[in-house]
Amino acid sequence: MIKNLSGEYETVEYENQRFVMLYDNDEIEEYPTHWHNAVEVIIPLHNGFTVTVGGTDYHLNEKEIIIIPPGELHSMPAQEGRRIIFQCDNSIISDIPALEALLPVFSEAFYITPNVSKELYILSRKSILDIYSEYYSKSTLADVKIYLCLINMITAVREFQLTQAADAFSGEMAGREDSKKFNMVMKYINQNYMFEIPLEKIADIAGYSKYHFSRIFKKYNNVSYIQYINGKRIKAAERLLIDPALSVTEVAMRAGFSSLTTFNRAFKKAKNCTPTEFKTLYKISDEQ
Numbered sequence: 001m002i003k004n005l006s007g008e009y010e011t012v013e014y015e016n017q018r019f020v021m022l023y024d025n026d027e028i029e030e031y032p033t034h035w036h037n038a039v040e041v042i043i044p045l046h047n048g049f050t051v052t053v054g055g056t057d058y059h060l061n062e063k064e065i066i067i068i069p070p071g072e073l074h075s076m077p078a079q080e081g082r083r084i085i086f087q088c089d090n091s092i093i094s095d096i097p098a099l100e101a102l103l104p105v106f107s108e109a110f111y112i113t114p115n116v117s118k119e120l121y122i123l124s125r126k127s128i129l130d131i132y133s134e135y136y137s138k139s140t141l142a143d144v145k146i147y148l149c150l151i152n153m154i155t156a157v158r159e160f161q162l163t164q165a166a167d168a169f170s171g172e173m174a175g176r177e178d179s180k181k182f183n184m185v186m187k188y189i190n191q192n193y194m195f196e197i198p199l200e201k202i203a204d205i206a207g208y209s210k211y212h213f214s215r216i217f218k219k220y221n222n223v224s225y226i227q228y229i230n231g232k233r234i235k236a237a238e239r240l241l242i243d244p245a246l247s248v249t250e251v252a253m254r255a256g257f258s259s260l261t262t263f264n265r266a267f268k269k270a271k272n273c274t275p276t277e278f279k280t281l282y283k284i285s286d287e288q
Contacts, residue, residue, distance in 0.1 A: 047081025053109040069106035127153035193232040194256035
């Protein structure tokens with residue numbers, strides 16, 4: 001059940017001052033199109049389960065897993081069966097610099113089945129079952145262990161993605177030096193996204209044509225260069241918008257957007273609400 005829905009935005013209520021929520025759900029109930037700032041993981045235990053994420057239908061068989069990124073529109077029709085629905089506060093992950101390398105996992109929904117990778121599937125399934133066990137334990141370290149399980153799973157997903165990208169790179173990169181150079185360029189982008197970095201400039205720094213760089217970048221990060229830069233800026237803007245002392249215009253400039261119009265358009269596309277509406281939604285959720 002979605003308890004707090006304002007338009008399409010769901011305010012996730014974490015109980016007892018926790019930062020995680022788990023539903024052992026067997027209700028036949030429709031979940032309308034909505035989004036939230038939590039990471040969500042779903043695994044059906046009995047009967048399959050259909051989830052629509054970003055306009056794509058995913059038909060999960062029993063024990064298959066889907067990771068839904070924060071800010072992604074999703075819905076579920078009323079369905080018989082039993083499933084685990086896990087949600088956790090995304091800021092615990094996104095605000096820790098050491099975990100920044102994991103964030104590309106949240107660029108789109110990730111569907112985990114034995115056919116995708118048996119090893120990844122087994123590890124992810126165990127992680128979810130361990131999260132389930134810890135959630136209902138009375139340990140004072142339960143939430144810490146839950147996040148460790150989640151990070152372990154997300155790390156495995158990112159390693160799988162990078163392995164897939166490395167295979168694709170075999171025809172794109174000359175060797176280890178090219179790969180090392182590309183990683184250095186990624187570090188530069190992550191540290192300077194709030195400044196103007198045209199594709200032509202960053203491609204020139206990397207020593208590639210902009211077309212060649214664009215192909216490599218998308219294979220490595222699952223999103224285009226512009227989508228990646230905007231995603232970094234939107235995430236920074238989210239953190240800044242919760243500060244009541246900062247105007248939307250100041251947030252746009254600090255996050256790296258060239259104009260308020262560009263910021264509003266990009267934020268609306270990513271979060272399905274305007275920056276001003278986001279400020280209001282956060283204020284309402286913080287007061288509840």
